[in-house]
Amino acid sequence: xxxxxxxxxxxxxxxxxxxxxxxxxxxxxxxxxxxxxxxxxxxxxxxxxxxxxxxxxxxxxxxxxxxxxxxxxxxxxxxxxxxxxxxxxxxxxxxxxxxxxxxxxxxxxxxxxxxxxxxxxxxxxxxxxxxxxxxxxxxxxxxxxxxxxxxxxxxxxxxxxxxxxxxxxxxxxxxxxxxxxxxxxxxxxxxxxxxxxxxxxxxxxxxxxxxxxxxxxxxxxxxxxxxxxxxxxxxxxxxxxxxxxxxxxxxxxxxxxxxxxxxxxxxxxxxxxxxxxxxxxxxxxxxxxxxxx
Ligand code: 13P
Numbered sequence: 001x002x003x004x005x006x007x008x009x010x011x012x013x014x015x016x017x018x019x020x021x022x023x024x025x026x027x028x029x030x031x032x033x034x035x036x037x038x039x040x041x042x043x044x045x046x047x048x049x050x051x052x053x054x055x056x057x058x059x060x061x062x063x064x065x066x067x068x069x070x071x072x073x074x075x076x077x078x079x080x081x082x083x084x085x086x087x088x089x090x091x092x093x094x095x096x097x098x099x100x101x102x103x104x105x106x107x108x109x110x111x112x113x114x115x116x117x118x119x120x121x122x123x124x125x126x127x128x129x130x131x132x133x134x135x136x137x138x139x140x141x142x143x144x145x146x147x148x149x150x151x152x153x154x155x156x157x158x159x160x161x162x163x164x165x166x167x168x169x170x171x172x173x174x175x176x177x178x179x180x181x182x183x184x185x186x187x188x189x190x191x192x193x194x195x196x197x198x199x200x201x202x203x204x205x206x207x208x209x210x211x212x213x214x215x216x217x218x219x220x221x222x223x224x225x226x227x228x229x230x231x232x233x234x235x236x237x238x239x240x241x242x243x244x245x246x247x248x249x250x251x252x253x254x255x256x257x258x259x260x261x262x263x264x265x266x267x268x269x270x271x272x273x274x275x276x277x278x279x280x281x282x283x284x285x286x287x288x289x290x291x292x293x
Contacts, residue, residue: 034069
C-alpha cells in the first residue's frame with residue numbers, strides 16, 4: 001500500500017523503533033524489499049537516488065514499477081516511495097512523477113539558502129500530499145558522486161529547519177555513506193541529544209546505516225532516530241552472492257551446463273535472496289517487525 005512516510009515515522013518515533021529506508025536499483029531489489037516487508041508485517045521506505053532513478057529509465061518508470069509490484073504482489077503493509085538526496089529539480093520531478101515522499105538535500109548550500117529553498121519545496125510537496133525530509137550538517141562519504149565531509153549538525157539550525165514544516169530531519173552526527181574507514185570514531189550521541197531536545201516530536205533520520213555497530217544503532221533509535229537509511233550493505237551482499245554463484249561455475253555458458261544457470265532469473269536469484277536476508281536482519285534490529293497494523 002503506497003503511502004507517504006509521515007504517519008509511519010511518527011508512530012516509529014513515538015514507539016521508539018525505526019523504519020528502514022532501503023535504496024532500490026532495479027526490479028529484483030524492489031521485489032526483495034517489498035516481499036520482506038510484507039512477510040515481516042513491517043512498514044518500509046524505498047529510497048531512490050537521482051542516479052538510480054536515471055539508471056532505471058526515469059522517475060516515471062520507478063513510480064510505475066513500484067505501484068505495479070505493490071499491487072501485483074499483494075503488498076498491504078505501508079510503503080513509501082522516497083527521493084533520496086534530491087536536488088530542487090529532482091524534488092520537483094518526483095512530485096510530478098507520483099512519488100509519495102521526497103528529500104531535498106540542501107546541506108551543501110549556505111544554511112540560509114538551504115532553509116529558504118526547503119520552505120519553498122515543503123509547501124509544494126505538502127500540497128500534493130507527499131512527506132518531506134530536509135538535511136542539515138552534511139553526511140560524510142560519497143553517494144551518487146556527491147561527497148560530504150560528515151559534519152555534525154548544529155542544534156540551532158535544526159530548530160530553525162523544523163519551523164519550515166518538514167516531516168523528518170536528516171541531521172549529521174558523524175555518520176558516513178558507504179564503508180566506514182578504520183579510524184572512524186563513531187556517532188556523536190552528545191550532539192544527537194542536543195538536536196533531539198530542540199526537534200521534539202519531529203522524527204530524525206540516520207543516513208549511512210551500513211556498517212554502524214548494532215549497539216550504536218539501538219542507542220541512536222532511543223535518541224530519536226526513526227528512519228535509518230541502508231544502501232551499501234544490500235549492494236555488498238548482492239555482489240558477494242552473485243560472485244560466489246559465478247565462481248562455482250553455475251553461470252558457465254557451456255552446453256554441459258544443463259541447469260542453464262546463466263538464465264538471468266537464476267543468475268540474479270542468490271543476490272535477490274541475499275537482499276531479502278539483509279533487509280530482514282535490519283528490520284529486526286530496527287524494531288519495525290509487526291508494526292504495520
Ligand atoms: P549507506 O550506503 O552507507 O548504507 O547509506 C545509505 C544512505 O544513507 C542513503 O541515503
